[in-house]
Amino acid sequence: MALMMEPGRTEPLNEEEDADMAAIEAIRESAVTELKDQGNDFVKKGKKHYKDAIDCYTRAINQKTKDASMNSILYGNRAQVNLLLGNYRRAIDDADEAVKLNPSNVKAFYRGAKAALSLGLWPKVAELCSEGLNVEPANKELQSMKKQVEEKQAAAAESKRRALEIKSKAEALVLALEKRKLRLGQSKYRQHTGLRRPSLDRSGILHWPVLFLYGEYMTSDLIEDFPETDMFKPHLETMFGKNAPRLTWDTANAYKRDRIELYYQTHVGPVLSKKQLLTSLMEGEVGLEGLDLDGGGEDTAHADSGERRWVKVQERTTLHEVIAQPKHIIPGIPVFYVVATGTSFREKFLKEWSPP
DSSP states (O other): OGGGOOTTOOSOSSHHHHHHHHHHHHHHHHHHHHHHHHHHHHHHHOGGGHHHHHHHHHHHHTTOOSOHHHHHHHHHHHHHHHHHHTOHHHHHHHHHHHHHHOTTOHHHHHHHHHHHHHTTOHHHHHHHHHHHHHHOTTOHHHHHHHHHHHHHHHHHHHHHHHHHHHHHHHHHHHHHHHHTTOEEOOOOOHHHHTTOOOEEOTTSOEEEEEEEEETTTTEEEEEEEEETTOBHHHHHHHHHSTTSOOOTTOTTOOOOGGGEEEEEESOOSOBOOHHHHHHHHTTTOSSOTTOOOOOSSOSSOBOOOOOOOEEEOOTTSBHHHHHTSTTOEESSSOEEEEEETTSHHHHHHHHTOOOO
């Protein structure tokens, strides 16, 4: 009898065994058909019965019938139920098995692609859609999904390209700052400066946004583009010279060109590490999720315990000469405090005043 065949032997030795095996296969095929139909009925009954449907399809698959086309349908049906349940990985696995058994099973291609789409597996979606369209080129569902994923892939590629470009510019800035031995700390006065940051021109010159603070009146001016090679004098002429607009807040008329003094404060805080600096220079940019921001080296700021004091800026020095001073820690962007000589505030400023 076929039921008593030796382990490992699949071919019958005689006609009697052949007949027995055919009978067993017929029984299996009948059981498979019945289980498939039961599974289909459970699907029609709704979500509460989806697990029952999966159980029926699984039992049918375990019958191990020789009918590849039927097995493909069973895997395809189970893929559909897994898709409905949100078991997307299982749905993909079942769809893959279905198309291996029957490369013409277009429904399986669609179900696998839809599950892959839910997981954001764009290459897998494109692969399954393309293979399905090779079988049925006019399938509108596959065409639509393929177009959708191609658009997503193009958008993702553009987003990655932009993110790498942003990172490349930030890395070039970090290198430029390191070469100049400039030390940057945490940004201050964001309410005045926003997310402004330095930039490099084609000649390799650093251009800084520079903040002028008037502590006496708690107001500020922002120079959007102050090249590092510029001296302070021409900028002060523009801001406070004869042709400069009137300072409406200067009710005492004290902030005249010949009375203006600029100061910066030393040792304003910890110096950012290379990685922190790189992250800071990309702050506020969108589409950087998942981008490796490792700038190398340590990931913690370097403590700076020097005594804070006011240093007067000489007008005929360049911006670079001032911010490159060893005790000058740039708080995100250069910040200078403006006072007028001959005022009581100047005396207070130099003796006891502290930035807010």
